[in-house]
Amino acid sequence: MATYTMKEAKPAPSTSKGLLFWLRENLFSDIKNSLLTLVGLYFLYTIIPPLLNWMIFDATWSGTKDEVVKEGARWIFIVEKFDQFIYGFYPESLHWRPNLVALICIAFLLSMKFVKNINIKIALILLFPVVCFVLISGGGFGLEVVETEKWGGLMLTVLVAAVGIIASFPIGIILALGRQSHMPIVKTLCVGFIEFVRGVPLITILFMASVVLPLFFSDGIDFDKLLRALIGITLFQAAYIAEVVRGGLQAIPRGQYEASESLGLSYWQGMILVILPQALKISIPNLVGSFISLFKDTTLVLIIGLFDILAMVTLTNSDTNWLGYEVEGYVFVTMIYWVICFTMSQYSKSIERKFNTEH
């Protein structure tokens, strides 16, 4: 009697798995695709090796500028000017203060993730900016005052962006709500503000804040230049946030508004408990997009004589002992910008996942 014996399954043919299969499926699936792949590879081949040579293998990492013999990047310039790139003119002996603030920022972001108690959270949120401000500017708790003229570099870039982002967010939400309001005066004011601010470039607002505003004050009244710039940037950003949030608000079905009203919730209760959590959730990608663009817009503070990290490239390159290192400076700053913007976009993705309630 014939018995049935199980046959071992044959391995999948090499044409449907493995590296070769992946390559064929994705890179060489037809003639057009193969050509594009080859052209792409050729471009990478012409760009990457020289770039790596310049940036790493032929680069000069230490020593003095007179000892440079290699063709590649002279990173000694960055090493020499590193403190200025990061801290601007902040006194060297006090560099621990911005450093501490950076640590506090990381601790704060982590605590937001792990602390569950809402009261502690609110207390932290309120305490955080105060602690950072006192540490950076001094003037309390026996800390030496550091005037804003001395702030600069990456520290200033991050500070301007952070203040712009944090302060513009609530203002933007209120403007968005105001724009949707049924009260004619509130609505007109909000629409007027948003449309006016969005209709002018940031550079104009900064210039107004820096140059025109002081003409209206009498002599002797000193209104901090950085503060003026911060107010300008915050108002500018608020108008953009308002429009992003309005988009979110409009995407919420009318039923949600009616549902919150039928539950007997007041306007603010309904907004805070029902509408805004949903609206903001949808707006996250656009909000982060606009925050990232604000982060890069902070470079414009150069035109009012504040030295953010990009402006530091120009300034450090006018030291007569270090002329002609622009390329190294710009590459360094580009990398810093990329790292920060990429981190922001990854952080936004993680928030999106966290708030994702769809199944």
Place this chain on the structure above:
Amino acid sequence: MKLTKIALILGIASLAPSFASASTLDQVVKKGTLNCGVSTGIPGFSATDSKGVWKGIDVDFCQSVAAAVLGDPAKVKYIPLTAKERFTALQSGEIDLLARSSTWTATRDTSLGLNFAGVNYYDGQGFLVNKELGITSAKELDGATFCIQAGTTTELNLTDYFKANKMAYKAVTYDTSGQTIDGFKKGRCDAVTSDASQLYGLKLKMDDPNSVVVLPEIISKEPLGPVVRQGDDQWLNIVRWTMFAILEAEELGVSSANVDSQLKSQNPSIKRLLGTSGKAGENLGLNADWAYSIVKKVGNYGEMFHRNVGKGSPLNIDRGLNNLWNQGGLMYSMPIR
């Protein structure tokens, strides 16, 4: 209600002139610091070193005024300003003195509510060319292509010069000085034209600074000097005579190294300069040792030039027009007596 309103209006009205009339000298003394407007980075004039300390011939001038008025050159608050905002910052009172390589022109002096207090650097537009070309004069540049920086009067001067000499030229415009020199390096143009003081900085940005040469021709007048607000003659006097004092010190051979021994000098000019006789300081509203303080703590004009832009600096610029009048230059101090 009505009364409070009237009081308020009167109060505001009386505030404005009282601020305007407060003299700059009083304000500076009261604050204890001199707010000095500088550039956002011009090599040799105002820039920061690796420690973030401001250095340059304009910076030294700020320090001279601080030394004369407050007795301490460190009591300067440097306000970096872009070319666009510099004059407004002075008008609005944000700064007390502008030392930002600004050219003294009739328009600026007469229409902006400002006064130029003197000239601390005689600059002018020049040319930078490759040595290989074998050119020794700008007159040989007929048909050449020039790299120039946008938004300056450079192109206007160039056009005028070439028209006057019946020559032709082409221009390639760049946004920053770094890009300009990059264009020159890559051979997009035969020559770079800019203010001569800038050309020496650009020269150092070349891979081999000795492969290029700055031509002797200067085709425009760019007298750079410190600026103050119009309407405060006392302050104008102080800034103007600070400039004269550093020139006079050089002319008399008084330097930061020998100023203490010069205090015993019997030369009447030195005695008047250093305040051991005469009333120059008192008349300016300053201490008698105002000029001593400048020379001792900052130096004379020659020293400033040498260490910032001259032979003692990488820029290595010749004194040229900036030499003293009795050594072939234009620098001339009115007598202190």
